[in-house]
Amino acid sequence: MSDLNLSGTTVSGLSPSGTVASGPSVPSVPGSAVKGGAGPAPGARWRRPVAALGAGVILFAIPLYADRFWLNLGAFAFAAAVGAIGLMILLGRVGQLSLAHSFFLAVGAYGYIWLASPASESTWGLGLPTLPAAVIAVVLAGLAGLAFSPLAGRLKGIYLGVASLALVFIGQHVLFTAEPLTGGYNGREVPPLTVGAFQVLGSEPGLSLFGVPLRQAERMWYTALIVLILATVFAVLVLRSRVGRAFAAIRDGEVHAAALGVRVAHYRSVAFTLSSVYAGIAGVLLALLFQRVVPEYWDLMLSLEYLAMVVIGGQASVAGAVAGAVFVSSLPLLLQRYSDLVPGMSATSDFGPAYVAQILYGTLVVAILFYEPKGLAEVARRARRALGGRAASTPR
Amino acid sequence: MTYLFSMLVEGGSIGAVYALVALGIVVVYKSSSVVNFAQPSLLMLGTYVVASAHSLHGLPFWLALSLGVAVTAALAVLIDRVLISRFRKTNAVVAASIMTIGLDIVLVTETDRRIGSQILTTGDPWGNDVTRFLGIGVAEARIAALVIGVLLLVLFQLWLHRSDFGVAMRATAEDPETASLMGIRLGRVSATAWGIAGALAVCAGLFLVAYPSPGLDTSVEAVALRALPAAIIGGLDSTAGAIAGGLLVGLSEVLVRGYAEQLAFLGRGFEDAAPYVLMLVVLLARPSGLFGHREAVRV
Numbered sequence: 001m002s003d004l005n006l007s008g009t010t011v012s013g014l015s016p017s018g019t020v021a022s023g024p025s026v027p028s029v030p031g032s033a034v035k036g037g038a039g040p041a042p043g044a045r046w047r048r049p050v051a052a053l054g055a056g057v058i059l060f061a062i063p064l065y066a067d068r069f070w071l072n073l074g075a076f077a078f079a080a081a082v083g084a085i086g087l088m089i090l091l092g093r094v095g096q097l098s099l100a101h102s103f104f105l106a107v108g109a110y111g112y113i114w115l116a117s118p119a120s121e122s123t124w125g126l127g128l129p130t131l132p133a134a135v136i137a138v139v140l141a142g143l144a145g146l147a148f149s150p151l152a153g154r155l156k157g158i159y160l161g162v163a164s165l166a167l168v169f170i171g172q173h174v175l176f177t178a179e180p181l182t183g184g185y186n187g188r189e190v191p192p193l194t195v196g197a198f199q200v201l202g203s204e205p206g207l208s209l210f211g212v213p214l215r216q217a218e219r220m221w222y223t224a225l226i227v228l229i230l231a232t233v234f235a236v237l238v239l240r241s242r243v244g245r246a247f248a249a250i251r252d253g254e255v256h257a258a259a260l261g262v263r264v265a266h267y268r269s270v271a272f273t274l275s276s277v278y279a280g281i282a283g284v285l286l287a288l289l290f291q292r293v294v295p296e297y298w299d300l301m302l303s304l305e306y307l308a309m310v311v312i313g314g315q316a317s318v319a320g321a322v323a324g325a326v327f328v329s330s331l332p333l334l335l336q337r338y339s340d341l342v343p344g345m346s347a348t349s350d351f352g353p354a355y356v357a358q359i360l361y362g363t364l365v366v367a368i369l370f371y372e373p374k375g376l377a378e379v380a381r382r383a384r385r386a387l388g389g390r391a392a393s394t395p396r
Numbered sequence: 397m398t399y400l401f402s403m404l405v406e407g408g409s410i411g412a413v414y415a416l417v418a419l420g421i422v423v424v425y426k427s428s429s430v431v432n433f434a435q436p437s438l439l440m441l442g443t444y445v446v447a448s449a450h451s452l453h454g455l456p457f458w459l460a461l462s463l464g465v466a467v468t469a470a471l472a473v474l475i476d477r478v479l480i481s482r483f484r485k486t487n488a489v490v491a492a493s494i495m496t497i498g499l500d501i502v503l504v505t506e507t508d509r510r511i512g513s514q515i516l517t518t519g520d521p522w523g524n525d526v527t528r529f530l531g532i533g534v535a536e537a538r539i540a541a542l543v544i545g546v547l548l549l550v551l552f553q554l555w556l557h558r559s560d561f562g563v564a565m566r567a568t569a570e571d572p573e574t575a576s577l578m579g580i581r582l583g584r585v586s587a588t589a590w591g592i593a594g595a596l597a598v599c600a601g602l603f604l605v606a607y608p609s610p611g612l613d614t615s616v617e618a619v620a621l622r623a624l625p626a627a628i629i630g631g632l633d634s635t636a637g638a639i640a641g642g643l644l645v646g647l648s649e650v651l652v653r654g655y656a657e658q659l660a661f662l663g664r665g666f667e668d669a670a671p672y673v674l675m676l677v678v679l680l681a682r683p684s685g686l687f688g689h690r691e692a693v694r695v
Contacts, residue, residue, distance in 0.1 A: 097490060151676070154683045158431045158493045162628045163679050165621075166672035177663030304501060311494060350509055358505040365498030369491050370479060 059225055063218040064210060069337065071217040072289075073330050078224035079285035081325035082231045084309040085318055086278020091307075092316030093239060094271040095251035096152070097161030101306045103171040104276040106298035107144045108283025109190075111137030113293070114181060116191040123188070124180045130193045134284050141280025142273055149269030156254065156268075168300050175295035187294035190287045193223075201288055224285055228322070231281060235318050238274070247271055305329075308361045312368055314375025323376045332357040402532040403654040404647070409538040409603075411646020412545030416600035417623030418630065418638040419552065420593030425632045426569035427582075427589035429489045430480060434496040436620035437503035438594050442468030443601030444507050447516035447612045457519045464598045472594030473587045475499065480590075481583060508614045515611040524607045537606035548599060549639055552592075556635065565589065569633065618668070622649070625675035631688020640686055645671040 063071055083105060090096050115133035117125035128136070145152070148167070155163055175182045182188055193200040200223055207214040214222075238244055246267045249257035258264050287293050305328055313324030335353035368375050417435060424432045446464035449455040455463070479499070483492040522537040529539070556562035567575040568585045576582050597620075604619055605612040626645040630637025652659060653667040684690050 095490060097494065151679055151683075155679065157490050159628070159632070159683075161493070162431065162624050163675065165624060166676045169669045169672045173663065173666060173669040176665070304497060307494065307497060308501075311498070350512070355505060355509055359502055362498050362501030362505065366479065366495055366502070369495045369498070370482060373488070373491055 056229070060222075063214070063221050064212045068217045071221045073333050075217075075220040075224040075289055076286070076333070077326040077329045078221075078228040079282050079289060080306070080309065080329040081228050081322040082285065083279050083282030083306055084313065084321040084325035085231055085235050086275035086282070087306050088310045088313065088315065088318065088321035089235060089239070089247070089278070090271050090275040091310055092314075092321075093244065093247040093251060094268060095157060096268060096271060097158055097307075098164045098272065098275065099161050099300065099303045099307065100148075100164035100167035100171075101275075101279050102298045102300065102302035103164075103167040104141050104145060104279035105283035105286065105302065106171055106175060107141040107276075108137050108280030109287035109293055109298070110175070110182060111140040111280070112284045112287055113188055113190055117189075122180060123183065130191055131195055133191075134193060134288075137284050138277060138280040141283065142277040145273040145276025145279075146269070148276075149272060152272035153265035153269040165300070168303055172295065172299055175298060182295050185294070185296075187292050190291050190293060192291070193288055220289055224289070227281065227285060231278065232318055232322065235278075239318070243267070243270065305361070308365050311365050312361070312375055314377030315373070317375075317377035319380070320375050320377030323380075327376075328361055331360060398531055399654070401530070402534070403650055405529070405532065405534055405542075406538060406654075407647035407650035408643060409534075409542040409545070409646070410650060411643035412542050412549070413600045413603045413642070414623050414626045414645050415639045415642025416545055416548060416596045417620060418626035418642045419549065419635060420596040420600075421623060421627040422630070422632060422635055422638040423565075423589045423596075424586075424593050425627075426635075427565055428476075428480065428484070428492075428586045429487075430483075430496065431489075431493045431632065432496050432590075432593060433493060433624070434475070434500040434503060435593060435597055435623060436617055437500040437507065438468055438472055439597040439601040439604070439620045439623075440507045440617050441471070441503055442594065442598030443518070443605055443612050443616070444511060444516070446598065446602065447518045447605065448510075450519040451516050457521060460518065461598070461602065465595045468594040468598045469591040470594075472590040472597075476587050476590035477583075481586070484582065484586070504617055508617075511612065511614055513613075515613045516605075517611040518602055518605060520602060520606050522606060535607050537603065538608075541603035541606070544599070545603070548596070553635065561585075561588065622671045625671045628685055629675050629678045631685030633689055634685070634687035637685055637687030644674060648674045 062074070066074075083101060087098065087101050090098050112134055114124055115126050115128045115136055116130045117123065118127035119125040126133075148164075151163055152160060176184065192202055194202075198205065199219075201216060201219050203215045203219075209218075212218070239247070246257070246262045249260060249262050250264055250267055254264055290297075306325075309324035309328045310321055311324070312327060313320030313322070332353055335357055339353050372378055417439060420438075421432050421435050424430060424435075442464045445467050446460045449460035449463050450457060475496075479495060480492050483489065483495075520537065520540075522535075522540050525536040526533045527536055527539065556566060564575070564580045565585050565588070567578065567580055568582060572582055575585075600623075601612075601616070601620070604616055609616075622645050623642070626641035627638055628641070629644055630639065630641030648670045649667045652662075652670040656664070656666070659666060678686060682688075
């Protein structure tokens with residue numbers, strides 16, 4: 001690297017568009033990113049909000065038409081997407097690898113179970129009202145992430161990836177041995193979320209929308225969708241803020257960022273904590289959707305699935321993470337449902353749906369990193385450009 | 397006292413095996429700055445080739461072993477040449493490491509499918525024999541693991557420090573750009589490192605599935621994965637560290653299992669988590685591992 005020039009180029013490296021020049025050797029003219037777009041076409045600034053609104057309307061209308069299977073699929077995909085956004089922020093925006101995502105998902109899930117279940121002679125529980133329990137469980141996951149910050153702040157990149165492996169294995173050990181908390185091998189019931197007499201994920205009291213009764217499956221879809229939308233909006237706001245720029249600065253050049261006054265260790269642990277909060281939200285949602293959780297589920301493979309979601313989505317894009325999550329979490333369910341249609345892929349054969357799904361997304365991770373490291377996000381961007389849209393100048 | 401001694405021998409021998417796997421990870425890291433998460437899956441695959449050649453196709457042990465080493469080393473070189481070399485120009489080491497995770501998923505899933513519920517044996521010459529050694533009974537396979545493990549580690553160190561290629565490899569680890577300018581072919585160094593890692597993985601896998609463990613089944617992968625904490629404990633860029641890390645992981649695992657009664661408050665089966673706890677403790681004290689070098693930051 002060349003010498004740092006603190007006076008001119010480096011400061012303007014943080015250009016107003018939120019992108020960060022990759023190094024001090026790249027001269028960047030303030031405002032160039034804006035001019036480079038050559039002026040948006042009239043109406044272009046409305047294109048994104050209108051598209052988002054359209055997608056929202058479609059997503060809210062789907063439960064009126066789709067059956068139980070698809071609604072379940074969607075709810076689980078939305079829950080996974082919340083977790084994937086958290087990991088995306090850490091990996092794609094800060095450049096820190098974490099394989100401990102399943103641990104923080106488990107903290108959220110079991111935190112909720114512990115807080116919301118009444119105690120009995122063989123199980124622990126606080127018997128809190130379920131809504132505060134859910135919120136506190138997310139806070140617990142965040143605190144767990146914060147507790148890891150002595151390492152999350154100091155270790156970088158892949159080193160953190162291996163170190164975070166420890167949390168998965170320690171977590172698995174605790175889940176299997178702390179039977180009063182987790183119920184051991186047999187798992188434990190998850191208390192349903194209620195607000196007063198209203199069952200958020202149940203059927204009581206009866207509700208209907210345009211004549212379609214909103215029962216369990218529909219309510220699951222809506223709850224997960226609303227949480228996902230809030231999580232997405234929050235992520236976008238954070239990433240556009242000062243914090244998000246500090247993240248990007250660290251990712252693109254740690255030394256450079258430190259020279260600019262970004263507290264590298266501090267922001268690394270902030271990112272780690274933020275990602276564990278997202279994992280906590282996803283964990284609570286997943287527990288509520290499963291209604292019964294077993295320790296086996298929260299293993300290393302689950303962490304790798306979340307990593308696959310983020311990589312397939314393109315590592316640095318919120319929308320990409322959501323798309324990757326929808327893909328990875330739906331794949332086994334779809335394969336399960338349609339396995340009879342493919343000869344030799346029935347659940348009893350060697351090539352069962354679980355096998356095919358793992359091979360597929362493992363291969364996809366390799367292929368995407370090989371051919372298109374920016375993943376689905378970049379594919380979508382190209383498609384939009386090919387269709388004449390002007391998506392090229394949107395800040396990442 | 398005898399009990400502790402037998403624990404130490406056992407831990408040392410299994411530790412030497414972990415050291416071999418960890419050494420593979422360190423060698424790859426030194427030559428290309430990529431953490432090879434696929435190393436456990438190379439171990440699984442190579443050991444599967446040995447075990448299936450022996451027990452399904454009836455090949456004699458040494459032939460099966462040579463076949464396993466050849467296949468795995470070739471696959472590792474292929475992975476480096478085709479997949480990892482692509483990242484060398486851009487120096488995207490995190491992406492390359494994540495790619496090895498994808499590879500790991502694929503290789504392990506396929507190997508697990510092939511193994512299914514079988515328990516395959518490699519037909520190693522040590523069998524189930526137990527020797528008396530200074531008043532304790534030790535499985536001969538464990539002694540062989542210790543002896544051959546130490547032998548391989550010494551040979552490797554000699555090779556790294558005495559041979560031309562070893563010098564080239566160390567130069568690459570020190571400063572790839574300068575090494576390249578001195579006429580060292582980085583691609584060749586990296587491919588060799590991967591090949592060595594693959595071969596080491598098979599040798600280690602052989603002992604991981606030898607007596608007293610019942611044989612190769614799908615649970616071996618979790619055991620092989622402990623080479624990662626071993627490599628991190630020692631320091632990713634230190635071959636001596638890999639050996640120390642392997643021994644520490646082996647000892648921690650065996651001691652925790654051996655004194656399970658005294659450690660009952662930690663819960664049953666804590667030996668599976670012990671290497672990882674050790675890793676966290678070491679990292680808190682020394683973020684680059686016991687023997688790792690702190691990365692010098694140049695501006």
